[in-house]
Amino acid sequence: MPGPYKRKKYHFGDTHLKKRWRTKRRTKDLDEIDHDINHKAEPLLNQEIDVDRPGNAQFYCLHCARYFISEEAMKDHFRTKVHKRRLKALELEPYSIEESERAAGMGSYIAPKKRKMQTQPLKSEESTAKRSDDDGDDIMDDLNKDSK
Numbered sequence: 001m002p003g004p005y006k007r008k009k010y011h012f013g014d015t016h017l018k019k020r021w022r023t024k025r026r027t028k029d030l031d032e033i034d035h036d037i038n039h040k041a042e043p044l045l046n047q048e049i050d051v052d053r054p055g056n057a058q059f060y061c062l063h064c065a066r067y068f069i070s071e072e073a074m075k076d077h078f079r080t081k082v083h084k085r086r087l088k089a090l091e092l093e094p095y096s097i098e099e100s101e102r103a104a105g106m107g108s109y110i111a112p113k114k115r116k117m118q119t120q121p122l123k124s125e126e127s128t129a130k131r132s133d134d135d136g137d138d139i140m141d142d143l144n145k146d147s148k
């Protein structure tokens with residue numbers, strides 16, 4: 001037979017389906033992240049130095065449950081598709097037991113609420129934003145005193 005032996009791979013199996021369940025880079029589920037945002041945002045964003053985590057656990061994206069090595073890396077991540085997609089996914093309230101009961105005919109159906117998700121403020125930007133806010137308030141107080 002002329003030419004090289006044809007050994008091209010045509011069958012890729014179900015790897016694309018299995019990929020979803022790989023555990024190597026698996027982080028939290030969306031409902032866990034939702035709980036974190038509502039109840040544990042502060043401690044997660046201000047974590048103790050942990051040398052086992054990337055960047056000593058000082059740069060954590062709340063919405064993706066991921067650690068970054070530096071503020072630069074985290075900023076870059078905020079601009080990526082994965083992060084924006086995650087914010088979009090978190091806009092809808094997570095599926096709850098109450099919702100499943102409503103679906104089964106207990107009580108009336110309430111559509112899951114839409115809400116606005118925002119990227120967490122960076123630590124460096126947070127402090128400057130607070131300072132300017134305080135200044136603004138002071139000016140407003142002074143104006144009010146003058147008018148009285």
Ligand SMILES: [Zn+2]
Nearest residue numbers: 061063064083
């Ligand atoms: Zn993120």
